[in-house]
Amino acid sequence: xxxxxxxxxxxxxxEDVISHPDDLLVYEYDGSVDSNMPCAVVFPTSVxxxxxxxELTHREGIPVAGRGSGTGLSGGAIAADGGIQIVFTKMNHxxxxxxxxxxxxxxxxxxxxxxxxxVREFGMRYAPDPSSQRAxxxxxxxxxxxxxxxxxAYGTTxxxxxxxxxxLEDGSVVNLGGPSRDAPGYDLRGVFVGSExxxxxxxxxxxxxxxxxxxxxxxxxxxxxxxxxxxxxxxVIGHGIVPAALEMIDSLSIKAVQSVTDAGFPDDAGxxxxxxxxxxTEEVEEVTEQVESSLWDTGAKDVRxxxxxxxxxxxxxxxxxxxxxxxxxxxxxxxxxxxxxRTRLTQVLKRVAEIGQTYGITIANVFHxxxxxxxxxxxxxxxxxxxxxxxxxxxxxMMEYCVEVGGTLSGExxxxxxxxxxMPLVFTDADxxxxxxxxxxxxxLNLLNPGKIFPDGxxxxxxxxxxxxxxxI
Amino acid sequence: xxxxxxxxxxxxxxxxNLAYQVDGLVPKAVVQVQESSQIQAVLSLAxxxxxxxxxxxxxxxxxxxxxxxxxxxxxDMHKYDRxxxxxxxxxxxxxxxxxxxxxxxxxxMSDDKLVPLESPLSDVATIGGIVAxxxxxxxxxxxxxxxxxxxxxxxxxxxxQQTKSGGKVVKNVTGYDLGKLYAGSLGTLGVISExxxxxxxxxxxxGLIVGKVDSIDEAxxxxxxxxxxxxxxxxxxxxxxxxxxxxxxxxxxxxxxYGVMLFFCGRVPAVNRRMRECEGLLESSGxxxxxxxxxxxxxxxxxxxxxxxxxxxxxxECLMKFNVSPDKLxxxxxxxxxxxxxxxxxxxxxPGFGVIRLACHYSSIVSTSEFLVCVQSLxxxxxxxxxxxxxxxxxxxxxxxxxxxxxDTPEVKVMANIKKQFDPKMILxxxxxxxxx
Numbered sequence: 001x002x003x004x005x006x007x008x009x010x011x012x013x014x015e016d017v018i019s020h021p022d023d024l025l026v027y028e029y030d031g032s033v034d035s036n037m038p039c040a041v042v043f044p045t046s047v048x049x050x051x052x053x054x055e056l057t058h059r060e061g062i063p064v065a066g067r068g069s070g071t072g073l074s075g076g077a078i079a080a081d082g083g084i085q086i087v088f089t090k091m092n093h094x095x096x097x098x099x100x101x102x103x104x105x106x107x108x109x110x111x112x113x114x115x116x117x118x119v120r121e122f123g124m125r126y127a128p129d130p131s132s133q134r135a136x137x138x139x140x141x142x143x144x145x146x147x148x149x150x151x152x153a154y155g156t157t158x159x160x161x162x163x164x165x166x167x168l169e170d171g172s173v174v175n176l177g178g179p180s181r182d183a184p185g186y187d188l189r190g191v192f193v194g195s196e197x198x199x200x201x202x203x204x205x206x207x208x209x210x211x212x213x214x215x216x217x218x219x220x221x222x223x224x225x226x227x228x229x230x231x232x233x234x235x236v237i238g239h240g241i242v243p244a245a246l247e248m249i250d251s252l253s254i255k256a257v258q259s260v261t262d263a264g265f266p267d268d269a270g271x272x273x274x275x276x277x278x279x280x281t282e283e284v285e286e287v288t289e290q291v292e293s294s295l296w297d298t299g300a301k302d303v304r305x306x307x308x309x310x311x312x313x314x315x316x317x318x319x320x321x322x323x324x325x326x327x328x329x330x331x332x333x334x335x336x337x338x339x340x341x342r343t344r345l346t347q348v349l350k351r352v353a354e355i356g357q358t359y360g361i362t363i364a365n366v367f368h369x370x371x372x373x374x375x376x377x378x379x380x381x382x383x384x385x386x387x388x389x390x391x392x393x394x395x396x397x398m399m400e401y402c403v404e405v406g407g408t409l410s411g412e413x414x415x416x417x418x419x420x421x422x423m424p425l426v427f428t429d430a431d432x433x434x435x436x437x438x439x440x441x442x443x444x445l446n447l448l449n450p451g452k453i454f455p456d457g458x459x460x461x462x463x464x465x466x467x468x469x470x471x472x473i
Numbered sequence: 474x475x476x477x478x479x480x481x482x483x484x485x486x487x488x489x490n491l492a493y494q495v496d497g498l499v500p501k502a503v504v505q506v507q508e509s510s511q512i513q514a515v516l517s518l519a520x521x522x523x524x525x526x527x528x529x530x531x532x533x534x535x536x537x538x539x540x541x542x543x544x545x546x547x548x549d550m551h552k553y554d555r556x557x558x559x560x561x562x563x564x565x566x567x568x569x570x571x572x573x574x575x576x577x578x579x580x581x582m583s584d585d586k587l588v589p590l591e592s593p594l595s596d597v598a599t600i601g602g603i604v605a606x607x608x609x610x611x612x613x614x615x616x617x618x619x620x621x622x623x624x625x626x627x628x629x630x631x632x633x634q635q636t637k638s639g640g641k642v643v644k645n646v647t648g649y650d651l652g653k654l655y656a657g658s659l660g661t662l663g664v665i666s667e668x669x670x671x672x673x674x675x676x677x678x679x680g681l682i683v684g685k686v687d688s689i690d691e692a693x694x695x696x697x698x699x700x701x702x703x704x705x706x707x708x709x710x711x712x713x714x715x716x717x718x719x720x721x722x723x724x725x726x727x728x729x730x731y732g733v734m735l736f737f738c739g740r741v742p743a744v745n746r747r748m749r750e751c752e753g754l755l756e757s758s759g760x761x762x763x764x765x766x767x768x769x770x771x772x773x774x775x776x777x778x779x780x781x782x783x784x785x786x787x788x789x790e791c792l793m794k795f796n797v798s799p800d801k802l803x804x805x806x807x808x809x810x811x812x813x814x815x816x817x818x819x820x821x822x823x824p825g826f827g828v829i830r831l832a833c834h835y836s837s838i839v840s841t842s843e844f845l846v847c848v849q850s851l852x853x854x855x856x857x858x859x860x861x862x863x864x865x866x867x868x869x870x871x872x873x874x875x876x877x878x879x880x881d882t883p884e885v886k887v888m889a890n891i892k893k894q895f896d897p898k899m900i901l902x903x904x905x906x907x908x909x910x
Contacts, residue, residue: 100697100800101827145646156644158653159621174884179798179859180827182609182618184878185907186662186888190620190653194646214703234562240585240674242564280703282742339642341563371644372563411644419647426640426647434628434636434895435649441891453648 008042011052016043027085030070030077034417038079043090047203055171063450066197068137074416076196080451088139097122102209108139108202124209127154131320142202145194147412149245152370158193165204169443196414197449199442213278218306221295225270226250228299230346233369235294241287244278246370247319253364256325263318322366330379334391338402339411342372351401352376359394373411415453423455475502479511493547496540497869505549509666517633519900527902528660530602533594536866538659538905539877550601561586564672565641570601570665587675589616593783601665607657610779611736614825615707620656625669631896643671661902662895678744680737681771684755685729685762692731693803695758696824704750706735715819719781722774789832791867797860799827805858812850878907
């Protein structure tokens with residue numbers, strides 16, 4: 001009688017199953033603060049293998065978590081107790097690019113930025129660009145409906161997925177969506193995106209590509225404080241302009257970024273606003289003056305325009321390396337992902353600062369101002385007694401406040417483990433029961449990423465990472 | 474029963490019920506609601522009494538879907554039509570689902586905002602109906618579909634419970650995106666009562682260029698070239714002579730074989746550039762006969778072209794909708810024309826999006842049973858091209874003989890599971906959807 005591990009090995013090959021605790025340590029955690037050890041990790045290379053693995057886990061009642069690059073920030077890739085992870089690092093091929101249809105067919109392990117860079121050779125782009133795009137996978141992006149700075153104009157992942165091949169909980173394979181964006185039937189494709197791996201496992205995806213814009217213009221507005229920068233956001237949108245991206249970086253973040261790379265952010269700025277316009281030359285030129293005047297009129301100390309692609313790249317490297325640069329301030333961070341109506345930004349950021357002071361937590365703000373998606377980033381050293389608890393309580397108050405002002409818990413990171421107990425702030429029991437009906441329709445045994453999204457009173461105990469001097473990882 | 478539940482003023486007199494028939498089935502009661510509590514009360518009662526319910530907006534697209542297996546109550550939503558919350562600075566609006574698209578757009582325009590939805594008969598079609606049918610128009614290539622603009626919804630379920638999903642923020646991954654499920658579900662999972670959309674700034678300028686071409690090949694080829702350009706139009710429709718007549722604008726070309734209609738909208742300098750460059754490309758491609766329309770005339774033609782999508786001006790005996798990838802559009806159109814032979818057919822195709830509509834008047838050429846053979850051939854053909862064919866509109870006779878959605882696919886099983894979860898007693902528009910759900 002084969003053991004469970006032996007059965008997994010028979011499907012994917014011995015070398016593609018990990019089960020030793022020392023090897024499993026890497027897969028215990030993702031980009032969030034939660035962690036839990038899987039009992040095995042498998043690395044399939046085909047839909048057939050994924051299907052057979054899920055047939056097995058379905059038969060045995062074993063929970064399964066899909067995992068791309070493990071960069072998620074809400075605990076989505078963390079295995080349930082006694083569960084396995086299916087990791088897609090070996091299913092990482094771009095299978096086809098169709099220029100006429102403006103589509104690409106990819107496996108779930110393809111890295112977001114790799115896809116974008118690849119299709120640029122064909123004069124196209126893949127628009128969803130989360131800050132982790134150098135590392136995160138398309139499969140993970142689909143699970144969380146990932147966004148990024150440019151989703152302000154172009155939408156999130158759900159607007160860029162046309163069809164998927166999906167393996168269901170019982171191992172059966174279905175195709176969701178169709179060759180055109182208006183496929184008949186219930187939009188299973190649409191509801192699957194953002195379902196955090198609880199409905200099925202995507203093994204092949206057809207994504208929508210966009211043409212490269214004729215002109216890109218990137219502005220850096222330099223402000224004395226965050227309040228004037230927030231006012232500038234409303235002013236730009238108030239002119240009837242929806243930029244391709246509208247990002248804000250506060251003074252603490254600027255200092256951190258400039259300490260690791262020269263992004264051209266002035267050290268003495270209270271906040272900077274990165275505004276990017278894309279489109280026909282005529283469109284961009286027409287609104288340039290309006291954007292500039294919006295920034296000056298709301299108190300900008302200076303407004304700079306990127307002179308060339310290298311200049312622009314420098315600004316974006318500054319923005320996208322912000323979270324990595326926080327390591328120069330503190331060894332650990334915890335990020336909130338609340339979304340609020342754009343017009344409430346000033347009010348909410350003020351409250352965020354107050355909460356930071358109350359709990360004695362340093363907070364840096366780097367976020368998607370254009371769509372109201374905040375990222376207050378709490379910086380601390382988890383070895384300090386009690387600080388993790390204070391950070392969690394501060395985050396809790398911030399999320400509650402976001403909901404109080406008409407916003408919600410998560411703009412792009414997902415609910416996962418991290419925020420599931422906060423769902424009752426937004427949804428009633430009846431609302432949540434209705435959502436569970438969809439999950440039951442896809443996965444009646446709830447074996448796929450169980451314990452995520454819905455409150456159940458169970459959380460993993462947060463503790464500092466299990467590493468110390470002398471431990472080899 | 475309804476009168477005692479809701480009051481006489483909400484229940485239509487019996488003689489009105491005929492106007493609310495669906496595929497020959499006349500409801501026993503028609504209820505006009507004005508409050509969400511009334512929607513809940515009707516559904517709760519229907520659930521208890523096991524009565525079939527059909528939501529009804531403007532009634533403009535009740536011909537869609539298979540024949541319902543039962544129809545006891547029509548829930549007329551058109552008086553449930555208030556704008557609940559309009560936040561122009563946040564670019565969001567929340568409405569009751571019975572509001573018409575025109576009424577909503579007029580209100581938004583007063584603040585230079587736009588909800589980029591299109592529907593035939595937009596003065597009558599309601600937001601709830603447009604979302605439930607996921608209806609779109611010529612600008613779908615740029616704007617997408619209603620589900621792409623929906624950020625929050627409140628729905629009354631089959632048991633009378635009212636639930637919400639999404640929210641009023643333009644970016645949101647809190648919980649499952651149930652709005653995607655409700656959009657296009659033909660009211661079979663719940664009655665959409667409130668909807669929140671994200672908005673766009675309004676378009677200061679609009680335009681239309683119509684070029685006359687001699688063949689479908691030429692029409693598709695020039696469309697491909699235009700769509701590949703940075704100055705591409707916001708939407709392209711390929712029409713044949715019969716479809717052009719259906720659009721029915723006195724200034725439009727007549728006697729053409731095919732026309733390519735290029736739609737433009739946006740800021741003035743950009744629209745000017747797009748139109749100038751596109752016209753240049755038509756000219757250099759040898760498309761000599763061209764017409765240009767601007768501003769109000771272009772808007773009017775956009776409306777009339779959108780209306781022609783359901784062929785309400787000249788109701789066909791059969792209206793078919795093909796969904797294919799754009800690179801298969803030419804092949805599918807040509808093969809369809811070959812299969813249909815001499816059957817008079819109007820063609821309206823969207824080469825950027827991959828949607829083809831064929832409106833047939835077959836009875837002068839073939840019998841119904843012969844036509845059904847054609848339909849099966851068309852289905853087989855489009856399946857070979859990985860597309861789908863839906864019969865959007867047809868006679869009761871055809872509906873009795875055919876599943877308008879085509880053959881079931883494996884994902885219909887998932888749809889059926891979901892339907893069973895949401896509507897276990899099968900009271901909502903039962904039988905009309907894929908898989909006769």
